[in-house]
Amino acid sequence: MSDLKNATTLQRRRFLIASGFATTAGSLPAWARASSTLGYNPFTLGVASGDAQSDNILIWSRLTAPPESLGMEDAPQLVPMKVYWEVAHDEQFRQIIASGSTTATAEWGHSVRIQIDGLAPDRWYFYRFMHGDAVSTTGRARTAPQVGADARQLRLAVASCQRWEHGFYTAWRQVAQDAPDMVLFLGDYIYEYAQPEKAEGLARPQPLRTARTLQDYRDRYALHKSDAHLQAAHAVCNWSVIWDDHEVENDYAAQYGRGEHAHFLERRMAAWQAFYENMPLRPAIMLRNRQGLALYRTLNWGRLARLHMLDGRQYRDLQACRTPGQASTGTVDTETCTALQDPARSFLGWEQERWLGQQLQADARNAATAPRWTSLVQTTLFSPRSFKNGKQSTDSWDGYPQARQRLVSQISQTRPRNTVVLGGDIHQNYVCAIAQQSAQAPGRDNPIVASEFCGTSISSRSGTTQAKVDAIVAHNPQVLYARSEERGYSLFNITPQAMSCELRAVTNPLQADSSIYSLARFVVQDGRPGPEKVA
Numbered sequence: 001m002s003d004l005k006n007a008t009t010l011q012r013r014r015f016l017i018a019s020g021f022a023t024t025a026g027s028l029p030a031w032a033r034a035s036s037t038l039g040y041n042p043f044t045l046g047v048a049s050g051d052a053q054s055d056n057i058l059i060w061s062r063l064t065a066p067p068e069s070l071g072m073e074d075a076p077q078l079v080p081m082k083v084y085w086e087v088a089h090d091e092q093f094r095q096i097i098a099s100g101s102t103t104a105t106a107e108w109g110h111s112v113r114i115q116i117d118g119l120a121p122d123r124w125y126f127y128r129f130m131h132g133d134a135v136s137t138t139g140r141a142r143t144a145p146q147v148g149a150d151a152r153q154l155r156l157a158v159a160s161c162q163r164w165e166h167g168f169y170t171a172w173r174q175v176a177q178d179a180p181d182m183v184l185f186l187g188d189y190i191y192e193y194a195q196p197e198k199a200e201g202l203a204r205p206q207p208l209r210t211a212r213t214l215q216d217y218r219d220r221y222a223l224h225k226s227d228a229h230l231q232a233a234h235a236v237c238n239w240s241v242i243w244d245d246h247e248v249e250n251d252y253a254a255q256y257g258r259g260e261h262a263h264f265l266e267r268r269m270a271a272w273q274a275f276y277e278n279m280p281l282r283p284a285i286m287l288r289n290r291q292g293l294a295l296y297r298t299l300n301w302g303r304l305a306r307l308h309m310l311d312g313r314q315y316r317d318l319q320a321c322r323t324p325g326q327a328s329t330g331t332v333d334t335e336t337c338t339a340l341q342d343p344a345r346s347f348l349g350w351e352q353e354r355w356l357g358q359q360l361q362a363d364a365r366n367a368a369t370a371p372r373w374t375s376l377v378q379t380t381l382f383s384p385r386s387f388k389n390g391k392q393s394t395d396s397w398d399g400y401p402q403a404r405q406r407l408v409s410q411i412s413q414t415r416p417r418n419t420v421v422l423g424g425d426i427h428q429n430y431v432c433a434i435a436q437q438s439a440q441a442p443g444r445d446n447p448i449v450a451s452e453f454c455g456t457s458i459s460s461r462s463g464t465t466q467a468k469v470d471a472i473v474a475h476n477p478q479v480l481y482a483r484s485e486e487r488g489y490s491l492f493n494i495t496p497q498a499m500s501c502e503l504r505a506v507t508n509p510l511q512a513d514s515s516i517y518s519l520a521r522f523v524v525q526d527g528r529p530g531p532e533k534v535a
Contacts, residue, residue, distance in 0.1 A: 041134050042081070045222060046231030047127070049141035050113075050280035051299055052182060052238045054121040057141040059085065060280035061129045062111040063104045064222060080105045083112050084130040091126050091138060104131075109218050109277040121146045122302075139235040142181060144301055148369055151302030152495060153181075157233075159458050159489040160186040160244070160379070160424025162224065165195055165202040167459030167509030169229040171489050174504065174516040176232035178491060183237060184307070186424035187244025187379040188460065189279075190220045192271075203459070203510045212267050217274030225278065234280075241279050242295055242309050244379040244425055247271055251328035251395050253318050254349075258327050296352050298359055305494055306371040308359050310378040315349025319394040331391040340392060340401060347400040348407075356410070363416040372496050372526060374416040376407075380425035381454045383432035383478050384439050388471075396426070401439060408438045412449050418526060419450035420499060427462040428469065429490075429503050430454040431481040431522055433530040441477040448530040453501050453522070455490040456483070459509055480531060486519055499524045501531070 042063040050058035063081055081104045089095040097119075104110040112129070119125065122145040129136040145151040157180045162169060175183065192211040195202070211217045225231065248271040249257050249264075257264030272293055276286055285293050292314055299307040318324060320339040321332045334340060346353060356376075363374045376382075380396045382404065397404045411419050411434075421434065434450040435442040442448050456462070462484040469484045486505035493500045503519040521534040 042078075042131055043129060043134060043136035045225040045278075046234055047129065047136050047139040048234040048280040049127070049139055049238045050282060051240050051297070052142060052144040052301075054144045054146045054300075056115055056117045056119055057087070057125060057127070057143060057238075058113060058115050058280055058282050059087075059127045059129075059139060059141060060111065060113045061136055062109060062225075062278060063131065064110070078104075078106060078110050081110060081131055085112075085114055085127065086130075087116050087125050087127045089125065091140075093126065093128070093138075097125075109274065111277040113280065113283065115282065119143050122149065122151070137231070137235055141238050144299070145304070146302065147300050149302035151304040154301045154305050154492075154494040155180040156182050156184055156492040156494070157489055158184045158186065158422055158424075158453075158455055158492060160455065161188040161246075161427055161457035161460040162230075163188075163191045163457075163460040164224060165199065165204060165206045166457075166461050167203045167487055167506070168512045168514070169227045169458060170506050170509065170512065170514045171458050171487065171504070171516065172227070172229035172233040175489060176229065176236045179236050180491070181237060183233060183239045184377055184422065185239060185241045186377065186422065186455075187242055188246040188425065188457075189241070189243070189275075190217075190224050191246045191460070192217075192220070192249055193246075201510070203512075211271070214270040214274060217271050218277065221274060221278040239280055240299060240307070240309060240377075241281070242311060242377065242379060243275055243313060245313060245395075247275050248313075251319070252313065253316050253322075253328075254314060256318050256322075256324050258325065261325070296348075296355065300371075301494075303369065303371055304496065305373040305375060306359075306363055307375045307377050308356060310348060310356065310376060311352065312347060312379045315352055316347050316400070317345040319399050320345070322394065328395050330394065331387075332394055334390050334392045337392070340394075340399065343402040345400055345403060347397060347403040353403070353406065356407070357414075360410050360414040360416055364414045370417060372417050373494055373499055374419045376419070376421045378421070378423055380423050381430055381452075382421045382423055383430065383434060383452050383454075383476075385472050385476055385479070388475060405438050408434060408436065408449065412436050418499070418524065418529070420524060421450060421452040423452065423454035424457070426454065427457040427460050427487075428454070428464070428482060428484045429456045429486065429519065430479060431501075431520075431531050431533075432478050433480060435478060442530075450529055451499075451524045451531045453490060453492075453531070455488075455503070456505075457487055458489065459487055481520060481522070481533065483519065488516070488519065497526050500534070 048060045084101045087098040104112045124142045128138045157175045194210045195206040295311040319328045321337040432452040433448045435446045469482045487509045488505040491502045500523045505519040508514040522531040
């Protein structure tokens with residue numbers, strides 16, 4: 001190895017130690033033991049559980065090489081490792097109800113996922129993993145109420161966008177304390193960028209190069225998952241996840257990236273595999289021959305709620321007025337970019353559009369079994385934002401206005417009891433009323449048919465000012481509330497009578513022990529579409 005390569009490897013190792021990755025294992029409880037055989041704890045990336053179902057749980061972990069090897073070109077490769085797991089009624093594992101073993105292999109990044117069947121509905125379980133004498137942290141997972149059961153409550157934490165350098169993951173500390181039933185993560189779990197050479201005002205350094213290979217993406221997930229607060233939030237409850245663009249490359253669309261087509265497709269598949277390896281996803285989500293992930297799916301919570309998890313990246317058409325191989329322009333002129341209004345363009349892809357239409361019909365078909373609350377869980381701002389300068393965003397739903405109207409028309413025609421759209425991506429908080437004609441202001445002749453909550457980022461900066469956001473609010477009556485300056489998450493409480501939302505914000509994202517406060521509260525009443533601000 002050359003002196004330059006040696007220096008680069010040493011610098012990465014020092015950066016990791018300074019950023020806290022190598023000390024994560026030291027913060028684990030006493031019963032999360034290091035292996036005397038390996039000399040370190042291979043469970044330093046924590047544990048997680050996936051989509052809640054009524055008769056089973058899905059548990060996940062990923063074993064790692066020594067922490068200081070992250071990002072090293074000559075990092076040691078782990079051999080296949082036998083992993084044991086246990087599920088119990090109690091946190092002390094005195095009442096173990098299931099146990100077994102599996103093998104973590106290099107082919108899948110030494111990740112393991114186990115589905116434990118035959119469980120009772122609507123109750124909590126505890127789980128852990130072991131390798132030799134090393135023991136993981138304990139995770140907590142729950143089963144959903146049975147389909148059709150009269151569930152009385154669902155508590156959701158909703159979050160997205162957690163760029164490592166831009167802020168500490170303080171919000172996850174509060175999520176772990178909230179102990180919700182479920183976390184919905186709406187994309188940008190990692191960011192593929194290398195840290196800018198002249199970066200200023202960052203919370204913590206990030207030593208990794210721009211992610212392009214499978215190992216690059218694996219290293220990026222390992223870095224993010226080394227955070228103790230993020231691990232605690234994963235361990236406290238089930239997570240249901242979708243992706244956006246930065247899991248691969250900024251503003252990519254289906255098979256279109258910035259680079260040469262064949263090279264981009266190779267990069268995309270590496271990124272998709274790393275996403276699967278590092279998320280608590282069920283094996284059925286990985287498509288045959290690893291040609292993608294079947295991410296869009298429906299989750300049920302008794303008769304109380306149905307959550308339609310949507311994929312806004314894998315099937316979408318190229319952004320309007322963009323040339324393949326080039327970066328998205330961000331905004332275009334509405335008068336000159338005629339492709340914006342092309343009805344053949346789709347944000348979700350035509351197959352997913354048809355699938356979602358069928359789900360919405362099912363949500364409203366039978367009043368005796370239909371859910372009270374239908375949530376469309378997707379990645380970005382759904383409601384339109386028109387600008388006085390005539391510009392239009394191309395990467396959000398504003399770049400696909402005909403596709404948006406088709407979806408709103410489906411909602412209007414099928415009429416689920418209550419429809420709420422959830423989103424992220426833009427690093428800002430938006431609360432909106434969705435009207436029957438989505439591009440026009442709500443009113444007597446254009447009734448509100450759904451509500452929207454688009455949440456801010458865990459840590460990623462917004463890139464705009466509150467003055468500009470205030471101007472958008474003044475120019476767009478469907479936008480009821482918008483803030484750009486805060487980082488945080490949203491906490492929802494769903495009951496048969498109402499869906500309440502509390503926007504929670506971090507006082508200072510550059511401070512590791514920052515406090516958390518309530519930014520604003522809203523409620524959607526059963527049978528009354530449109531959010532209402534709570535004093």
